[in-house]
Amino acid sequence: MTAIRQRAKAxxxxxxxLYGIAELAxxxxxxxxxxxxxxxKELLAPVRANGGRIYTxxxxxxxxxxxxxxxxxxxxxxxxxxxxxYGSRGEGRPQQVSFLAERSAAMIAELEQKQSDIVKTLEELxxxxxxxxxxxxxxxxxxxxAGDGGAGASHKKSRRTAG
Numbered sequence: 001m002t003a004i005r006q007r008a009k010a011x012x013x014x015x016x017x018l019y020g021i022a023e024l025a026x027x028x029x030x031x032x033x034x035x036x037x038x039x040x041k042e043l044l045a046p047v048r049a050n051g052g053r054i055y056t057x058x059x060x061x062x063x064x065x066x067x068x069x070x071x072x073x074x075x076x077x078x079x080x081x082x083x084x085x086y087g088s089r090g091e092g093r094p095q096q097v098s099f100l101a102e103r104s105a106a107m108i109a110e111l112e113q114k115q116s117d118i119v120k121t122l123e124e125l126x127x128x129x130x131x132x133x134x135x136x137x138x139x140x141x142x143x144x145x146a147g148d149g150g151a152g153a154s155h156k157k158s159r160r161t162a163g
Contacts, residue, residue, distance in 0.1 A: 019055040021046075028063060038066055041076055043083060073107055 025032045038044045039053075043066055046053040055063075062083065069079045082099055085092040 017057055019060060021053045021055070024055050024060060024063065027060075028067060030067065035063065038063065041080070043076070043080055074103070078103060 019027070021032045021035055025035055035044065035053075039046065044055075044059055044062060046055045046059055048054070065083075066079050069082065070076075074082075082096055085095045085099055
């Protein structure tokens, strides 16, 4: 019976765990300044006690969500909108999922377009590069590529000695 009580006590204390700003920052690999920035943007609202900030597991979860959303390209305004949809007791969860589905679809489309544009640009640059190499080979000029490491340096030298 004592093992069960100890386990229940450990689970309760884990669910009530509180964090200081330095502890939370270290755990998430960010600065305290970043956390204060998210507070200033009203994305976090820690309890204040004795002039310090106290973060709950809920605050920690929100901060992790903010960081993940930012890492995949969501704006702070979108993050705030997403968080506000949650409601006081999670009643807005379906709206959050709908918002996330719509926004992620739009972001996927944007990224796929950018990927397509990058592929086209790379093809064009490769064609230009090949044309330049052919021209230099036909002209008898020694051909240096970016991988040789000397293209920029030798070009700069020739300018200095010529002028």
